[in-house]
Amino acid sequence: xxxxxxxxxxxxxxxxxxxxxxxxxxxxxxxxxxxxxxxxxxxxxxxxxxxxxxxxxxxxxxxxxxxxxxxxxxxxxxxxxxxxxxxxxxxxxxxxxxxxxxxxxxxxxxxxxxxxxxxxx
Amino acid sequence: xxxxxxxxxxxxxxxxxxxxxxxxxxxxxxxxxxxxxxxxxxxxxxxxxxxxxxxxxxxxxxxxxxxxxxxxxxxxxxxxxxxxxxxxxxxxxxxxxxxxxxxxxxxxxxxxxxxxxxxxxxxxxxxxxxxxxxxxxxxxxxxxxxxxxxxxxxxxxxxxxxxxxxxxxxxxxxxxxxxxxxxxxxxxxxxxxxxxxxxxxxxxxxxxxxxxxxxxxxxxxxxxxxxxxxxxxxxxxx
Numbered sequence: 001x002x003x004x005x006x007x008x009x010x011x012x013x014x015x016x017x018x019x020x021x022x023x024x025x026x027x028x029x030x031x032x033x034x035x036x037x038x039x040x041x042x043x044x045x046x047x048x049x050x051x052x053x054x055x056x057x058x059x060x061x062x063x064x065x066x067x068x069x070x071x072x073x074x075x076x077x078x079x080x081x082x083x084x085x086x087x088x089x090x091x092x093x094x095x096x097x098x099x100x101x102x103x104x105x106x107x108x109x110x111x112x113x114x115x116x117x118x119x120x121x
Numbered sequence: 122x123x124x125x126x127x128x129x130x131x132x133x134x135x136x137x138x139x140x141x142x143x144x145x146x147x148x149x150x151x152x153x154x155x156x157x158x159x160x161x162x163x164x165x166x167x168x169x170x171x172x173x174x175x176x177x178x179x180x181x182x183x184x185x186x187x188x189x190x191x192x193x194x195x196x197x198x199x200x201x202x203x204x205x206x207x208x209x210x211x212x213x214x215x216x217x218x219x220x221x222x223x224x225x226x227x228x229x230x231x232x233x234x235x236x237x238x239x240x241x242x243x244x245x246x247x248x249x250x251x252x253x254x255x256x257x258x259x260x261x262x263x264x265x266x267x268x269x270x271x272x273x274x275x276x277x278x279x280x281x282x283x284x285x286x287x288x289x290x291x292x293x294x295x296x297x298x299x300x301x302x303x304x305x306x307x308x309x310x311x312x313x314x315x316x317x318x319x320x321x322x323x324x325x326x327x328x329x330x331x332x333x334x335x336x337x338x339x340x341x342x343x344x345x346x347x348x349x350x351x352x353x354x355x356x357x358x359x
Contacts, residue, residue, distance in 0.1 A: 026174040033167060039160040042234040043176050075158065078123040097176060097236035098156060 008054075008062075009069045009118055011046065016067065018111045019046055022104055023094040034070075034085040040078055041071030041085075043095040050091025054083040072118055076101060123155065129233075130154040135183050139206025141253035142180070149247065158234045162186075162226035168209065171223045175213035177236040181205050184230025185292075185305055188222045189314075198314040201264065202227075202305065204291060211254050212261075214240060228306055272317055275356060280316040281326050282355035285336065289345045300337075301345040330354075 011019070025048065035041045037056060045052070046069045054062045061083060064070065074081050075098060087093070096104075105112045127133060131142060131150040142153055159182065162168060168179055171191055186203040200222055203209055209224055214237060235243075244251040271280055285303075293301035307315075313323040327343075330336045335351050337344040345351065 024174070029172060030170070032170050032173060036162070036166055039162075040158045042158050042160075043236065076123065078125065078158070095174075095176065097238055098158075099236050099238035099242075 008064050009072065011067050011069050013067075015111065015114055016046065016048075019069075019096065020048075020094050022100050022111075023096040025092060025094050027090060027092045028087045030089050032087050034087050035081060037082055037084045038080050040080055041075050043097045044072040044075050044101065045070050045085075046094040046096065048092040048094055051088045052091060052093075053086045053088065055086055056083050069118075072096070072101065072115070076119055125154050126159075129159040131157075131233075134233075136181065136206035140180055141208055141211075141250055141257060144249040144253065145247060153235065153243075156235065156239055160232055160234070162230045162232060164226055164228050166226050168224040168226070168232060169220050171220055173220050175210055175218075175220055175237070177234055178211055178214060178240045179209040179224070180233045180235065181207050181209065182231035182233055184232075185227050186224050186230055186232075187227050187307075187311065188224050190222045196314075198317070199311055201261075202288075202291065202307075204305075208254070208257055211257055214254075227311075277316060277318045277322055278326055278329075278354060279356045280318070281312075281323065281330070282335075282351050283357060284312065284316050285330075285343065285345060286348070286351055286355055286357070288343075289348065293345065296344065299346070299348060301348070302339065303343045303345070306341070 023046065028050075034045060034052065047064060047066055049066050051063050051065050052068070052070065053060045054064065070085060071081065073079065101115060104115055131137075131140075131154050132147060134140065137143060142150065145153070157180075162184075168186065169175070171189075181203055183205045186209065187199050188201045188203060188209070189197045189199050191197050203224070209232075210220075212218075213220060240250075244254065271283060275283070288303050288305060289301050292303050292305040294304045296302045309323055309327070310320050313320045316323070327336070327338075331338065333350070335345075335347050335354065337346055
């Protein structure tokens with residue numbers, strides 16, 4: 001689905017390593033809602049291991065795994081997401097806050113260029 | 122610059138004057154409005170869950186949120202109710218602890234979120250924000266101390282009377298004469314967990330309070346009719 005494609009970005013390993021140095025890594029021990037449809041994510045999530053279900057009207061529409069980045073565009077542009085994201089137990093993510101993303105963008109590195117590309121895509 | 126709806130700007134917050142940022146000037150409030158994320162949570166949706174990593178500070182714009190702790194037996198107890206102008210997650214700003222409670226909307230609730238890095242920077246630059254957060258923490262500690270002593274020293278009847286008085290202070294709407302309607306949607310079960318008793322016991326005491334003319338019921342809403350007698354029953358010095 002096009003909307004899911006817009007919301008989720010696959011990230012190359014080289015970029016993942018750089019993002020990991022900026023964000024914090026956490027592992028969820030239980031199923032939890034990262035955000036609900038119609039909301040703006042409070043942080044962006046890069047999935048490192050495990051799975052996140054994207055749901056609409058409580059039905060799973062897609063399952064995304066390691067290397068997927070969700071919510072960056074919506075967080076930075078103040079746009080609502082069209083799907084809820086439910087994280088599965090033992091899934092590890094790296095989260096990036098708006099401040100983290102602004103810090104990256106100010107650096108003018110290849111990482112900031114990558115983030116800019118994501119936002120303009 | 123991101124699009125920020127006019128009604129979502131801090132200057133237009135329905136709880137303006139009650140929050141931790143309210144002493145800031147308009148340019149500072151504009152900057153916060155640009156940075157924050159505003160969301161509406163439906164009844165039953167969670168802002169965060171016990172055991173999860175804290176991301177920042179939640180500032181309630183309007184509505185009500187229950188903060189609950191789940192015990193090892195799976196039982197949920199309400200530790201506090203958060204309303205418009207209150208903040209959530211401020212304790213986690215200064216510790217690396219995971220959330221020790223779950224925050225769930227008990228009605229449609231609008232909440233603003235500010236990430237930890239930004240709020241810590243703001244606290245360094247604007248002492249009024251730090252002082253207001255310290256003030257909130259101190260009040261929370263006072264309320265927690267009162268709750269502990271109530272649980273130790275008071276019986277269920279006294280604790281229910283005290284809860285009704287606290288809810289009158291936070292959510293009471295004067296309707297006529299000395300009557301106050303509690304403008305909050307709490308189930309009897311939720312009220313029972315707030316005073317550490319069984320549902321049946323709470324219902325029995327609510328009936329007693331009604332028979333004694335202390336309270337009335339309008340549908341599910343409770344109306345405080347006689348605050349003075351309620352103070353006597355609560356065994357508190359107001």
